[in-house]
Amino acid sequence: MTRLLLPQIGVEPPERCDAARNRRLLLDAAALLVSERGVDAVTMDAVACKAGVGKGTVFRRFGSRSGLMLALLDHSERELQQAFMFGPPPLGPGADPVERLIAYGRARIATVEVEGEVRRAAENSPGTRFSAPARAVSVTHVVSLLREAGVEGDHELLACSLLAPLEATLVLHEIRDLGMSTERLEAAWEDLVRRVTRA
Template sequence: MDEHTVERGDAARNRTRLLRAAALLVAERGVDAVTMDEVAARAGVGKGTVFRRFGSRAGLIRALLDHSERELQEGFLFGPPPLGPGGEPLERLVAFGRARIGLVEVQGELLRAAESASDSRYAAPAYLVSLAHVDTLLRAAGVTGDTRLLAASLMASLDATLVLYQWHELGHPLHRLADNWAELAHRVVTGRGTAESAGGVVP
């Protein structure tokens, strides 16, 4: 094993250790505790190491979010339907939105912090993977036009900042927000609401 391989292995281990330290801080003390100083102290490394790995607090938050969202990504890329491959595009789109809204219940403050970071959240890997997924599902469902732009508009309705506001400030339970996502997805794809798509009567 050459020294470059060893260095890459050490870097990967350090990155994992730092992300684990940051996740523990969020769990114990909230997202405001995720500072470069606190993460360095918890991981037992110098603050310079954290800056070299992530560049800024915004970069650290994005990396932590990417790390924590891996399970969701694996679900819609490789998991069973309706979220994963094998289901109908519209069913997968509905399942994706429901899963993302469910994620806000567990990681809402972390997601909000990532969205509020000074660096562009729209360049974050987690966002780009989800955007591409929604775009692909729209095209597979037969939606025409600028599906990439439409996907971005749909993704905006799943922003943690908005979902948290609707949940905590407006009092809409998460299951209601998930049902609203399903309604929105049906109208975008089919031009009809969920009741109409199912052959029911819209009240």
């Protein structure tokens, strides 16, 4: 099955139960800060305050602000990855591959309001934009859906071209600078996927 071929990102040795709970608590606090006040509001101090722990706890867990941001990005990518690998259809296995591809793009667009700024911060560093493990997982997922849908052609490049308009920097530009709605973006994504995959 396709899902067995996909590498999982960020698989680490199991954490002690309280450490895992602690990490989750801090990441939830950071995500909440991003959604409420934007990515610039995510300082080690603010996260500690929001989570009701000491600043030292945040530093011990993530090392630095950029360590925290990477953990936040990884956390968000891992949730999406879980959803498309093991979650319910249409995003997860069991649905028609074209419907799964449409659901994948919708899921990325829908999360941009909260996770977009974190993703954008990562995308605008030339070193991490296309080299993150999550990138390879996304490309592999889209390639396998295109193959399963019986689409002919250069699957790898077609996957790169389909993922390009889902980049958070572009999606945020379309929403904030051009005033487009999430619904409009989702409809245009569905239209693009249907055009690209039709026989």
